[in-house]
Amino acid sequence: xxxxxxxxxxRIVVDREPYVAPPSAGPPxxxxxxxxxxxxxxxAERATVPAIERMRLESVWxxxxxxxxxxxxxxxxxxxxxxxxxxxxxxxxxxxxxSLNRLTEVTSGAARSGRITLDDTDIHELEVNELRRRVSMVxxxxxxxxxxxxxxxxxxxAEQAPPRGGRRRRRTPELEAAAAEALRRAGLxxxxxxxxxxxxxxxxxxxxxxxxxxxxxxxxxxxxLLDEPCSALDPISTAIIEDLIVGLRETVAIVIVTHNLQQAxxxxxxxxxxxxxxxxxxxxxxxxxxxxxxxxxxxxxxxAFG
Amino acid sequence: MAATEILTGSHPTPVRPxxxxxxxxxxxxxxxxxxxxxIGIALCVVTAWxxxxxxxxxxxxxxxxxxxxxxxxxxxxxxxxxxRDPLIGTLILAAxxxxxxxxxxxxxxxxxSEYARPAGLxxxxxSAVEMxxxxxxxxxxxxxxxxxxxxxxxxxxQTAANGxxxxxxxxVAGAIMSLLAIPLIVSSTREALAQLPxxxxxxSWALGKTRATTIRHVLLPAIRPSxxxxxxxxxxxxIGDTAIVVxxxxxxxxxxPVGNLPLLGTLRGTGSTLTSFVYNNxxxxxxxxxxxxxxxxxxxxxxxxxxxxxxxxxxxxxxxxRRWLPGFGRLTTWTR
Numbered sequence: 001x002x003x004x005x006x007x008x009x010x011r012i013v014v015d016r017e018p019y020v021a022p023p024s025a026g027p028p029x030x031x032x033x034x035x036x037x038x039x040x041x042x043x044a045e046r047a048t049v050p051a052i053e054r055m056r057l058e059s060v061w062x063x064x065x066x067x068x069x070x071x072x073x074x075x076x077x078x079x080x081x082x083x084x085x086x087x088x089x090x091x092x093x094x095x096x097x098x099s100l101n102r103l104t105e106v107t108s109g110a111a112r113s114g115r116i117t118l119d120d121t122d123i124h125e126l127e128v129n130e131l132r133r134r135v136s137m138v139x140x141x142x143x144x145x146x147x148x149x150x151x152x153x154x155x156x157x158a159e160q161a162p163p164r165g166g167r168r169r170r171r172t173p174e175l176e177a178a179a180a181e182a183l184r185r186a187g188l189x190x191x192x193x194x195x196x197x198x199x200x201x202x203x204x205x206x207x208x209x210x211x212x213x214x215x216x217x218x219x220x221x222x223x224x225l226l227d228e229p230c231s232a233l234d235p236i237s238t239a240i241i242e243d244l245i246v247g248l249r250e251t252v253a254i255v256i257v258t259h260n261l262q263q264a265x266x267x268x269x270x271x272x273x274x275x276x277x278x279x280x281x282x283x284x285x286x287x288x289x290x291x292x293x294x295x296x297x298x299x300x301x302x303x304a305f306g
Numbered sequence: 307m308a309a310t311e312i313l314t315g316s317h318p319t320p321v322r323p324x325x326x327x328x329x330x331x332x333x334x335x336x337x338x339x340x341x342x343x344x345i346g347i348a349l350c351v352v353t354a355w356x357x358x359x360x361x362x363x364x365x366x367x368x369x370x371x372x373x374x375x376x377x378x379x380x381x382x383x384x385x386x387x388x389x390r391d392p393l394i395g396t397l398i399l400a401a402x403x404x405x406x407x408x409x410x411x412x413x414x415x416x417x418x419s420e421y422a423r424p425a426g427l428x429x430x431x432x433s434a435v436e437m438x439x440x441x442x443x444x445x446x447x448x449x450x451x452x453x454x455x456x457x458x459x460x461x462x463x464q465t466a467a468n469g470x471x472x473x474x475x476x477x478v479a480g481a482i483m484s485l486l487a488i489p490l491i492v493s494s495t496r497e498a499l500a501q502l503p504x505x506x507x508x509x510s511w512a513l514g515k516t517r518a519t520t521i522r523h524v525l526l527p528a529i530r531p532s533x534x535x536x537x538x539x540x541x542x543x544x545i546g547d548t549a550i551v552v553x554x555x556x557x558x559x560x561x562x563p564v565g566n567l568p569l570l571g572t573l574r575g576t577g578s579t580l581t582s583f584v585y586n587n588x589x590x591x592x593x594x595x596x597x598x599x600x601x602x603x604x605x606x607x608x609x610x611x612x613x614x615x616x617x618x619x620x621x622x623x624x625x626x627x628r629r630w631l632p633g634f635g636r637l638t639t640w641t642r
Contacts, residue, residue: 103511129515129516139512143508145524146528155510162523216513
């Protein structure tokens with residue numbers, strides 16, 4: 001590479017002296033590297049709700065083949081609050097998230113040690129499809145099924161196969177009410193109510209993602225996993241979905257993986273910072289963003305790497 | 307203000323890049339390039355020639371009576387009848403073959419694409435399908451005759467007075483014909499399944515659906531047009547094949563039902579199709595009615611085109627159907 005040319009992307013220098021944000025520095029000189037690290041006015045005031053522990057990870061190790069991608073993570077997942085997992089690419093956040101509903105198992109060569117429980121039952125003792133109905137997932141890319149809006153939700157409502165056939169069989173009053181309820185919880189109902197038979201693929205990206213959330217909610221989950229749900233969306237859709245996440249946390253335990261620190265700051269009650277497979281720091285949002293204990297956390301949230 | 311300036315103001319005339327010239331190419335490349343052109347044009351000419359020739363030779367011979375009269379063995383052309391029976395026979399045979407081939411082909415493809423365990427069995431199935439695809443239809447036909455004239459397959463055809471099973475019927479021919487269609491259906495279905503992004507599967511699995519439910523309710527509906535395409539190709543091969551008809555459907559001109567049952571009798575009976583009719587009437591066959599052979603060949607071509615159109619129409623995609631394929635994300639996320 002031409003030494004005179006700046007690299008096209010910022011390189012991560014792993015073993016460099018970490019940059020230390022000066023404690024109690026004066027007015028920040030440039031945007032992100034400021035103390036407190038993120039301006040607290042970004043976050044809407046909200047009431048705390050009592051939190052109940054639903055899932056627990058105990059010394060979880062995950063590997064693909066010979067590579068350990070998650071190392072010894074212990075973490076609670078509580079209903080009533082949003083847990084955000086942050087960290088650089090390749091830090092194991094998504095793998096950890098996928099292990100919560102055993103979706104890692106579909107990758108060949110995936111291995112696990114440690115214990116993950118849902119309401120004190122090891123998730124490997126649960127039937128896998130039952131587990132996935134209780135621990136539902138929304139993916140990074142909106143992935144509606146190539147069918148109508150209504151059918152997308154109805155498919156998730158059914159335990160396995162939704163009723164097929166004519167309109168009368170597919171749209172019984174009970175099914176319609178349940179589908180409308182799921183769409184309402186995902187904040188999509190008013191926008192699509194006039195034509196539920198429209199193809200889901202004709203919705204905008206933000207609407208598609210909310211449809212995916214509606215679909216995940218239709219399964220009646222107790223835990224909702226979100227894997228960077230807004231990374232493909234515009235800021236307005238992102239704001240709608242973030243409001244939705246915060247609103248849902250009372251009834252569903254929520255785990256969100258995000259690259260976007262501001263987003264984690266806006267939605268999360270607790271934050272786990274992962275780096276190279278390790279859970280470096282876990283704590284209330286205010287701790288991670290304002291007074292991180294670990295040096296690596298401080299570097300990451302101040303934008304020194306990642 | 308600025309915008310209107312851009313729209314109305316003088317702007318430079320777009321300059322097209324000069325046309326790429328082959329002048330700088332090595333001679334061998336230029337010759338190969340010219341050959342490619344020539345071959346492409348030659349193919350178009352041959353196709354157009356066939357269609358026009360059939361149109362001129364065949365369409366001129368068409369008259370309504372050909373469609374309504376059964377063929378009759380007669381050297382007098384005015385009494386040898388039409389091709390009503392072969393036309394019906396073609397449709398019956400295509401239906402029987404497709405009904406057998408479509409579910410088997412789709413199921414095989416789904417298994418190969420979505421399960422394929424154990425790997426050794428999957429490889430064996432794969433090469434078996436390839437072998438069938440490569441087998442000449444006359445070989446399949448002889449094999450079929452051997453198998454289906456066994457006494458325990460008597461219910462598929464008819465049994466002669468001396469107890470011998472003749473092993474010729476629409477059912478028997480359709481069963482062997484399905485072997486021609488299965489590889490085509492398997493490959494088009496498999497290809498389409500492989501093109502589906504994994505995130506579609508994961509979305510369904512993440513809702514607690516089994517693999518079987520996912521295949522049945524998400525994956526197969528998503529690739530309906532490709533399945534239909536494979537079926538049409540398979541039908542085309544069934545309709546176009548002659549060797550299996552001659553050997554497994556019998557030498558008869560007419561469709562001869564067995565017994566009195568309306569549909570089953572016909573299926574168990576022997577008959578003829580447009581291909582065998584063309585063969586028998588052409589100069590290469592008994593050669594007594596080339597005009598009728600041309601007319602039948604023309605109709606055969608029309609039947610294939612019509613079936614293609616019909617199946618595409620019935621299962622075809624609406625224009626927005628596959629909007630999600632280009633969708634979000636990079637191209638690499640689409641491949642498995």
